[in-house]
Amino acid sequence: IAGITQAPTSQILAAGRRMTLRCTQDMRHNAMYWYRQDLGLGLRLIHYSNTAGTTGKGEVPDGYSVSRANTDDFPLTLASAVPSQTSVYFCASSALAGAQETQYFGPGTRLLVL
C-alpha cells in the first residue's frame, strides 16, 4: 500500500506562474486536506474536502484552489504564485471527516517561488 503520494517532490517556480501540486491516495479515504508548513511553524490548513465532490476553506485559503473530482485525487492549484507561497506543502487524508479520525500525511512538496 503506497498510502499518499505527492508530486512533484520539489519545485522552483517563477512568480506569476501557475502551478498544480498533485496528491493521490490509495486508501479509499473520504476526507483529504492540504496544509502548508513554514520554517519554525506548525502546519496550517489551506483547503479540505470531506468527501468527493465537496471542498472547503481552511485557515489560509487565499491564492489557492482545490478540486475533488474523485475519491483518490486532491490537486492544489496556485493560480499566480507569489514568493510568500514558498513553503512545504503536505497533503493528508483520513478515512472519514470526523474530528477524531487519524490523519495520514504524504511526504510533502517543497516549493520555492522566486
Added chain:
Amino acid sequence: GENVEQHPSTLSVQEGDSAVIKCTYSDSASNYFPWYKQELGKGPQLIIDIRSNVGEKKDQRIAVTLNKTAKHFSLHITETQPEDSAVYFCAARRSTNAGKSTFGDGTTLTVKP
C-alpha cells in the same frame, strides 16, 4: 478560533533520559489531541492521540496526559533513544470542525548518544 501553543521549541536530552513537551489550547470545545513526529524530509506521522474523555494514554515509551480544566496536554517520552530525534507537533481538534486541526509550532527534540 483555536490557538495552540507548544513549549519548548527545542529540547536536548541525553540518551536514556525522559523528554516532556507541553501544549496549551484555547478552545474548551476541542476534544481530540493528536501528537505527530516528523523526521527530516518526511511528512508528520501520528504517534499517539488522546480524546477528551480520558486523562492519560500510554503506548510503550510514549505517554500523553490531558488536563481539560487547565486546557493543556503533554507528551512524555521515557528512555529516549537517538532515533527519537525529530520534530514533534501537537494538535487540537473539535467535533464541529471535523478534521480541521490546529497545530502547535513544533518542538525539535535532539537525543544525544
